[in-house]
Amino acid sequence: MNRASDGVRILPYSRVVAQDELKLALELNHVMPSIGGVLMAGPRGTAKSTLVRAFALMAHGELPVTLPINATDDRVLGGWDLDALMRGETRPQPGLLEDAAERGMLYVDEVNLLDDHLVDIILDVVSTGVLSVQREGLATGKYLSFGLVGTMNPEEGGLRPQLLDRFGLMVTAEQLDAGDRHRLLRTVLDFEKELHRSNSPWLAEAEREDLAHRERLADARRRVLDVDVPDSILELCAAAAVRTEAVGQRGEIVAMLAARAYAALAGADRVEPAHLLRVLPLALRHRRPETDHGGTFDWGAEDRGRIEDLFPEG
16 A cells, blocks of 8 residues: 555555644545645654655555646646647646546645745635636636645745635644654664565554555545534534634634544544544634734644633533
8 A cells, every 4th residue: 555656665654653733634634625625834854745645645545646836837727738739639638636636635845935826726626626727728627626735844934824724724743752753763764674575564564554544534534424513513613713813714614624524533423522622723723813924823822721611621
């Protein structure tokens, strides 16, 4: 499962050390695609790219389609096959978004350095599920569905608030403590050694765990719409959005979708307050007023204090 089509080996998803918040966001978005994508923020070297590729292999069996920073409209949306045009033929050429729909995921590394126009187009397709191209004699309309993951290093610049809001969930990479750094070093060394073994028990076990995780995600995805959402949970979600001064209404909508996905992953038949509390930071952290003015994305004690009385057992 962890062998890409081009033979490149990626660390199995089950062996990625720590980064539980990043993993949770990816899994929630996979179970409930209408969440609208995941934005991962963090400094360089925090395994964001490794995790995204490992997740794609685990969940879809293929590496994600990766969007280059210098991508053009034609490359993203599709256009005419130039070789065919030179022969006098008109043949549409699929773009990266259609490729992503086939593979299951689109990965945009350093999304904050990509042209805002392209980011807006991609987010619009994820939101509507429709790719509409009408230019240069080419008019097409297609239904597309794929998971979107963007990563960014805030030290290299941010995204406009309007684009931030379009990403369903946002999560920040954690800084590892000494214990996790030790585990990471051991894992990397073991992985490098096991790659050269023809029959590695270490890799075989990791792939079995990845397969079990894939089946768990598929099961949650099948049953997520059957998970009951009591009106009391909706009221709680709305109150939390008010308390945190979330800008607009997308935050509480995404929080509710994410809570339902989390309940499905937990094997629950209905959403409970604990499910909602767990996903609120992912849905609301980038929709607070301070993020519009370059504020931090951290979800700290002050944020938790605003809603703690709503979740007395949390």
